Structures are given as structure tokens and as C-alpha cells.
Amino acid sequence: MCLPETLKSLQSAVSRRDLFKAGTAATLALAAPIATPAATTTAGQHARRVVDLTHVLGTNMPVFPGNDPMRIDVLFTFERDGYYANRLDLAEHTGTHMDAPLHFAPGGQSVHEIPPERLVGPLAVIDIRERAARNPDTMIMPDDLLAWERRHGRIPNGAIVMMHSGWATRIGDAKAFFNADAAGTPHFPGWSKEATDLLMMERNVVGIGVDTISLDFGASKDFAVHYSWLPSGRWGLENVANLTDVPPAGATVFVGAIKTYRGSGGPTRLLAVL
Ligand SMILES: [Zn+2]
Numbered sequence: 001m002c003l004p005e006t007l008k009s010l011q012s013a014v015s016r017r018d019l020f021k022a023g024t025a026a027t028l029a030l031a032a033p034i035a036t037p038a039a040t041t042t043a044g045q046h047a048r049r050v051v052d053l054t055h056v057l058g059t060n061m062p063v064f065p066g067n068d069p070m071r072i073d074v075l076f077t078f079e080r081d082g083y084y085a086n087r088l089d090l091a092e093h094t095g096t097h098m099d100a101p102l103h104f105a106p107g108g109q110s111v112h113e114i115p116p117e118r119l120v121g122p123l124a125v126i127d128i129r130e131r132a133a134r135n136p137d138t139m140i141m142p143d144d145l146l147a148w149e150r151r152h153g154r155i156p157n158g159a160i161v162m163m164h165s166g167w168a169t170r171i172g173d174a175k176a177f178f179n180a181d182a183a184g185t186p187h188f189p190g191w192s193k194e195a196t197d198l199l200m201m202e203r204n205v206v207g208i209g210v211d212t213i214s215l216d217f218g219a220s221k222d223f224a225v226h227y228s229w230l231p232s233g234r235w236g237l238e239n240v241a242n243l244t245d246v247p248p249a250g251a252t253v254f255v256g257a258i259k260t261y262r263g264s265g266g267p268t269r270l271l272a273v274l
Contacts, residue, residue: 067091105231111263190217209237
């Protein structure tokens with residue numbers, strides 16, 4: 001840091017201190033408007049759109065059997081304490097969330113160990129909505145990946161490949177979301193092991209995602225995708241939202257997975273930049 005800069009930062013530190021002393025900082029913070037960045041900031045820059053692929057994390061999120069639904073307890077209120085804060089009580093696999101390799105592999109990476117360069121990548125969306133509407137047990141097969149590649153080119157290196165089955169529209173209705181039969185077996189679409197094996201062996205993909213609650217299809221008894229994909233050191237995302245708002249190719253995804261120590265996964269803010 002050069003001297004003039006040092007002086008400048010010293011001066012601003014002093015003036016901030018004076019402001020706090022005078023008790024005006026809070027007033028100033030309230031008065032300062034928060035600008036929404038324009039899509040195009042400078043002439044020549046590309047317009048940019050950000051799509052949020054995340055469901056609102058709330059107590060109504062359906063959870064896998066064996067997990068309790070999320071709880072939110074208000075700890076501090078404006079009326080009593082002058083500020084507002086909650087305590088969250090939730091299973092790691094609630095809402096839009098990551099499955100880290102450790103979820104299905106004892107020696108696998110925990111969510112806090114995944115390197116940041118494996119949390120950003122080009123998005124490929126495999127649209128199986130039509131088929132899923134007719135057959136909830138449908139799965140993404142290798143042919144679906146090859147059909148995507150015929151249209152958009154080879155799945156890019158470091159890609160994040162998402163199943164778009166249309167299931168996200170059901171998330172507010174746990175019964176429709178799990179779509180269980182009389183015996184209690186859920187019926188919703190997922191990845192086939194054949195397709196994830198292709199991505200694992202013949203492409204360079206960091207993660208896959210689904211708009212359902214499981215990487216495997218609902219009726220799976222062996223969780224073949226969980227037990228092969230996650231131990232390979234790759235991750236998964238479940239309950240992905242808003243895939244109708246992104247193109248099949250061309251977006252970049254930022255995977256803001258919670259950085260819990262030894263976490264098997266966890267809530268994730270998922271943003272696609274177009
Ligand atoms: Zn999960």
C-alpha cells in the first residue's frame with residue numbers, strides 16, 4: 001500500500017470514529033440509499049442477469065422421511081430487544097441443498113472441504129419435463145445427455161448438470177412432491193446410474209442437480225447414484241428451483257453451499273449468471 005493510500009484510509013478510519021462518537025452513524029446508514037446495480041454498468045460491458053435457483057428456506061420445506069421439518073424460533077425481537085434474530089433448527093438436507101461426498105462415503109470430502117473452484121461452473125440443463133409428466137418414475141438416461149450435446153455441444157469441462165423435471169412446482173405440497181403410492185413408495189424422477197457413470201467416466205463434471213428431493217429416482221431401493229456419484233468425489237444438489245428461468249446452456253452457476261465443519265451437505269444459495 002503506498003503512503004497516500006495509507007493516509008486516506010487513516011483519515012476515513014478517523015472520520016468513521018468521529019461519526020460513531022457523534023452517534024450519527026446509524027442515522028447515516030438509514031439515510032443512505034441502496035442502489036440496485038444496473039444490468040449494464042459501463043458501455044461495452046455485457047448485460048447480465050442473475051437467476052436465483054434457490055427455494056425460500058422455511059418450515060414448509062418437505063424433508064426426507066427420518067428428518068424433522070425445519071424449525072425457526074425467534075430469539076430477539078425489535079419490541080423487546082431492539083433488534084431481530086432467529087435460531088434455526090434444521091436437518092442438513094433441507095430446502096435447496098448440497099449432498100457432499102461425505103454424505104455417502106466415509107472418507108469423502110465434507111461440505112467445508114470442497115475447493116471453491118469446484119463450486120462455480122457452466123450450467124447444463126437436461127429438460128425431461130414432458131416425459132416426467134407422463135411417467136414419474138422416469139430417469140435421465142445417457143441418450144438424454146447425448147441429445148443435449150447434439151444441440152449445445154459437448155458438456156463443458158467443470159460443468160454442473162441439472163435435471164429439470166418440472167417437480168419444483170410441487171414443492172409447496174409434500175404429498176404431490178413425494179407422490180407416494182399406497183405402499184408408501186415415492187414416485188418422482190431422477191438420474192440413472194448409467195447417465196451419471198457416463199458423466200463420471202467420459203466427461204469432466206463437478207456436480208449434478210435435481211429439482212426433486214433425491215439424486216436417485218423416488219422408487220429407488222438401492223440409491224445407486226448416491227452410492228456411486230458421491231464417493232467419486234463429486235457433489236449433488238437437491239431441490240433446485242426456477243430452472244424454467246435459465247437456458248439449457250450458457251449460464252454460469254455459483255454454488256453457495258454452507259461451510260459447516262464436517263457437514264454432509266447443507267442449505268445452498270444457488271445463483272445462475274446469464
Ligand atoms: Zn440431500
